[in-house]
Amino acid sequence: MEGKAIPLTEKIIIIGAGLGGLATAVRLSYHGYDVEMIEKNTVPGGKLQFREQEGYHFDLGPSTLTMIEVFENLFQSCNRNIHDYLTFYPIKDGTSNYFPDNSIVQFNQDMKQVQEDIARYSQKDADNYPAFLAASKKFYDIAQRNFLNRLFLTTKDKMSPILMMNLLKVKPFTHYHDWLKQYFSHPNTLQLFGRYATYVGSSPYSAPAIYGMMSHIEAGLGVYGIKGGTYQLVRALETLALELGVKIHYQEEVESIATEYQKVVGVKVNGKLRKVDQVIGNVDMLTVYTKLLKNHRMDKKIAKLEPSLSGFALLLGVKKRYDQLKHHQVFFEEAYENEFESIFGTNTLPANPTIYICNASYSDASLIPNENASNLFVLVNAPHLSDMYDWENYKEIYAKKILERLEQLGLTKLRENIEYMEIMTPEDLKKTTGAHLGTTYGPSSNSFSQAFFRIPNRDKVFKNLWFVGGSVHPGGGTPIVTLSGGLVADEIIRKSKKG
Incomplete structure (x- = not known):
């Protein structure tokens, strides 16, 4: 176990208390830094939030947990055991994938069973599945060694010969969908694995092949839930932060970042300046540049970045059980490419969207009021947000369309059994989390540069301004944003020791 550092006098303020910010806070506080977090909401979590209404518990945002060793290692680095704070459990069924031709693939860690499911519609694709998983693991291993566990703060960092050599191994200029076609030909299989690009807010037809590693992350490393709901991870990190002396100010909002010459000197909250030595932004990086800083040289670059996709969600408390629903399920439609042409091409809602349902009560009965109920996310x-939609007036119309489609897909009498419903739009995402244009992960990963060389975690002008979270390196996803927090904390600690 690494030793705790001698306490420092350096003052650090973290804007936002999402997973990335909490990860940074606990690492820095453990090493003696004076850390304060400023969070505009009443609770921490960022995009990972919760609702409890009428006996129903819903987790908002990430509903799939993978790479749990990231969370274990973070707690261990603070001389704690995460299993003393929460309880993980494996979701052995994985995800039920439903296709327009009535095929079903139960995607999980059972390679033989997945092959059998795929073979029902394509023996060729089933035969190629083991080779695909091996290639997926190779991508993951390369990413772990070269991309996910290091920062790229300088041109020298990015142009390392070893990095360039490994970058070529993950086919950075091959689109993910084209790479998938090297193994599969049936539309079902291409949809099944192509969907992983959406985990980083992107399109399988534009994002690079590296996201093929997601299949290994779920099929190789496993998918997990947390007893009491995914939000227990946030509560565990908040508890650890408070134990370590982190001060968290809720219902306070940073209005601007104060700078002098080439240095951040503080943040303004309620019109008053709070002086600091370092500032870490755990709100969307694009929001920091467009709202909290004025006339930054990054403004022109930001305007050229393609935003990631957003999401439209329904929280449904239903007084009925549906035997066909497991923990995770996806209902695909015909012409998958049309969905992404709508979202990224014309900035419109898909006519026939893919629908994901998390039915966490399948695994944890404590999340529903009684055994005959369901909590459906x-x-x-x-x-992303634009002038195309007035969400306040359109959300009920679109919700009705989704509910009607779910009844057609077999969730009979769904609408008449709903006891609680909440609609969440891209506008809500922007209001509650500060997400730029209501996106899930800031910039998309639909290009080489936006996938591999995202906006750096440290500002190029103000060297004491840092960023963590899904909008910066190493990218989106619950474990990945947690990694970003640890990486930034470790770099700050390294620089302090250096001098």
């Missing part, structure tokens, strides 16, 4: 991909 329904999510479809949506475009």
Whole structure:
């Protein structure tokens, strides 16, 4: 176990208390830094939030947990055991994938069973599945060694010969969908694995092949839940932060970042300046540049970045059980490419969107009022905010369309059994989390540069301004944003020791 550092006098303020910010806070506080977090909401978590209404518990945002060793290692680095704070459990069924031709693939860690499911519609694709998983693991291993566990703060960092050599191994200029076609030909299989690009707010037809590693992350490393709901991870990190002396100010909002010459000197809250030595932004990086800083040289670059997709969600408390629903399920439609052409091409809602449902009560009965109920988190991909939609007036119309489609897909009498419903739009995402244009992960990963060389975690002008979270390196996803927090904390600690 690494030793705790001698306490420092350096003052650090973290804007936002999402997973990335909490990860940074606990690492820095453990090493003696004076850390304060400023969070505009009443609770921490960022995009990972919760609702408890009428006996129903819903987790908002990430509903799939993978790479749990990231969370274990973070707690261990603070001389704690995460299993003293929460209880993980494996979701052995994985995800039920339903296709327009009535095929079903239960995607999980059972390679033989997945092959059998795929073979029902394509023996060729089933035969190629083991080779695909091996290639997926290779991508993951390369990413772990070269991309996910290091920062790229300088041109020298990015142009390392070893990095360039390994970058070529993950086919950075091959689109993910084209790479998938090297193994599969049936539309079902291409949809099944192509969907992983949406985990980083992107399109399988534009994002690079590296996201093929997601299949290994779920099929190789496993998918997990947490007793009491995914939000227990946030509560565990908040508890650890408070134990370590982190001060968290809720219902306070940073209005601007104060700078002098080439240095950040503080943040303004309620019109008053709070002086600091370092500032870490755990709100969307694009929001920091467009709202909290004025006339930054990054403004022109930001305007050229393609935003990631957003989401439209329904929280449904239903007084009925549906035997066909497991923990995770996806209902695909025909012409998958049309969905992404709508979102990224015309910035419109898909006519026939893919629908994801998390039915967490399948695994944890404590999340529902009684054994005959269901807590359904329904999510479809949506475009970022624009003038195309007045969400306040359109959300009920689109919700009705989704509910009607779910009844057609077999959730009989769904609408008449709903006891609680909440609609969440891209506008809500922007209001509650500060997400730029209501996106899930800031910039998309639909290009080489936006996938591999995202906006750096440290500002190029103000060297004491840092960023963590899904909008910066190493990218989106619950474990990955947690990694970003640890990486930034470790770099700050390294620089302090250096001098």
